[in-house]
Amino acid sequence: MAKGELVQAIRLLTAERDLPMDRIIEAVQEALATTYKRQYGPTPDVRVELDTDSGEFRVYAEKLVVIETQDESHQISLKDAQQYPGEPGLNEMVEVEVTPPNFGRIAAQTAKQTILQRIQEAERDLVYDEYANREGEILNGIIERVEPRGIIVNLGKAEAVLPLQEQVPRERYRITQRLKVYLVKVDRGVRMPQLVVSRAHRGLVRRLLEVEVPEVFNGTVELKAIAREPGSRTKVAVAARQEGIDPVGACVGQHGVRIQNIVNELNGEKIDVVPWDDHTDKFVANALRPAQVIAVLVHDAERRAEVIVPDGQLSLAIGKEGQNARLAAKLTGWKVDIKKESDAGGETQEAPVPPEPVAVAPGLPLDPADEPATMAELLERVPNEGRDEA
Template sequence: MSSELFDALTLMEKEKGISKDVIIEAIEAALISAYKRNFNQAQNVRVDMNLETGTMRVFARKDVVDEVFDSRLEISIQEARQIDPNYQENDVVEIEVTPKDFGRIAAQTAKQVVTQRVREAERGVIYSEYIEREEDIMTGIVQRLDSKFIYVSLGKIEALLPVNEQMPNEHYKPHDRIKVFLTKVEKTTKGPQIFVSRSHPGLLKRLFELEVPEIYDGTVEIKSVAREAGDRSKISVHCDNPEVDPVGACVGPKGQRVQAIVNELKGEKIDIVRWSKDPVEFVANALSPSKVLEVQVNEEEKATTVIVPDYQLSLAIGKRGQNARLAAKLTGWKIDIKSESEAEELGIYPSLSLSKNDTEDSDDEFYDDDNFED
């Protein structure tokens, strides 16, 4: 019996990743519960399991006192010294109280408790594994769909992809293989629960880390991401090494790197712009592909007024204001776009904030995948 038990514990440790010590602790706790329930005992007891001999023994633990008030929990110093003359007051005496048929009863009663503890330990192992992957990217397989969630298998556990975290331009089918961003890992009474996203900006950032070695090794840094999932995104990048072009590194040879990400996101357009600590330059870059004549900065309100050529106004604002909205998210600055003629009428243009010559060179600071094939 001991050999079988030891082999079973070793197998569980290997297959489920649960320590034998955890399982033994669960079994001992179950045996204590079984003893108290089956033999109507309420005293403080300890169960000793010997895997080598296959024996289980129950010991009642009693405090050594001068005067006994509860014989289930206490023993007089005189009685204790009959067991061992060295006992002193406040010591703890252990007396074996193992019933004759304890093994059979304990096995029946403990089974459910042990199973529960093992299940909890398994859940703990899974939770520990996936909590480390929070805010990371994983590949999963679509299992099933309902009105609230898409259920995605991540291997040991099924994750939930809520409707509001799905991309509006995607249609999912069972067995589809997709990359997802782990947004949250929770502990629940039924085990770990994982929520994932396809629309989170973090997914775009992680995809660039996978595709661009310079980002993965830290040579190029992603400074900010603004995303309207399924439609268009903007990402700002920076490199301290003047010999490395951060935008070119993200684009890759013939656009292969960024195109792989576009394909993963089912055609989502991606603008890659060069980051700058100067808000004038950064805002101008962020509004690409439109040309910018001037950026006027209000530091107190963290707001900018951007002047663009008349024929570039609609491009700067974008469809339903998308380009301006994404640029504002990317930079963290409020952006008010005005045409050149409107700015002249208001008397706010030209000024010395940013010259036309400064903005005409901004093509090197930006990549727009719409124009790559042209």
């Protein structure tokens, strides 16, 4: 490779890969300094400089100024040192060019290997820097291929894996399909950063609500808790931070447009939006909607809520395969026992719970601390972990 061709190749590669040229040149120069020391002995403080105009490499080494040299690789005579800028004096250090006659050939071979290696490292660092601070965000991707470890999603500048446990059982994925994913984890990796995305994480619902509901995005409506069974049903507890705002109505939107957009993105997953309440009995009753509740008996010591419902509402309160009761328990963080009125007998001493509005579209407190600590944990965890538990 000719001298000028090397610089031109570096320019083309860095432009094509969108990498900083000075970063690659710096890497080449460091590699050549190491090569020089290996070839010509352990000269201290060797520096290699690439002339980007001519394509020539020059090697510089610091030498000690002495009256008479005994080791030319480390010393320079006082007489010879006078030709250098500043006229260095005795026992001072001066940088001297020590480029060997055949260094150009060695440099070209080393540079080629180093460029390929450092381009890969630079790409890895750029991708990591691009996505490391975006954990917990929604990204748009295209399904590229299917591998044993999961579905590979192209995010534009990087590829991410959608593991089996982060997929929604009822969703069907196909090559070239566009979809929104939740970025769960970014690991630097050995060769390239490893990105793990999810369609099943409850954070996806939270982010979709922030996109669709301006009041959630600007903080006037707070998402207090989310409980999700991916692909089937999600319950969201909301509260207003400003008087005069209906948090449930804000999330649902006029004619249900806002919540329906989220349902469509989740391929028909039902979403219940219920009002948050600081009083446990009222919050538990709200969480069981759309079932009607007669009374809630709270047992603080056991963190258990005993719920009395009309006989005709028992099946609705429990839900299909216990789903409604299960989601209510996850949403409130309380164990929920449901009894029908005829079986409760004289136990309903608590005041009846007044009905609250609920929005149904045809978790626990949001805390990033529930994210897995390592990539290995994330890829090996059980299916429900990180989706709807604290």
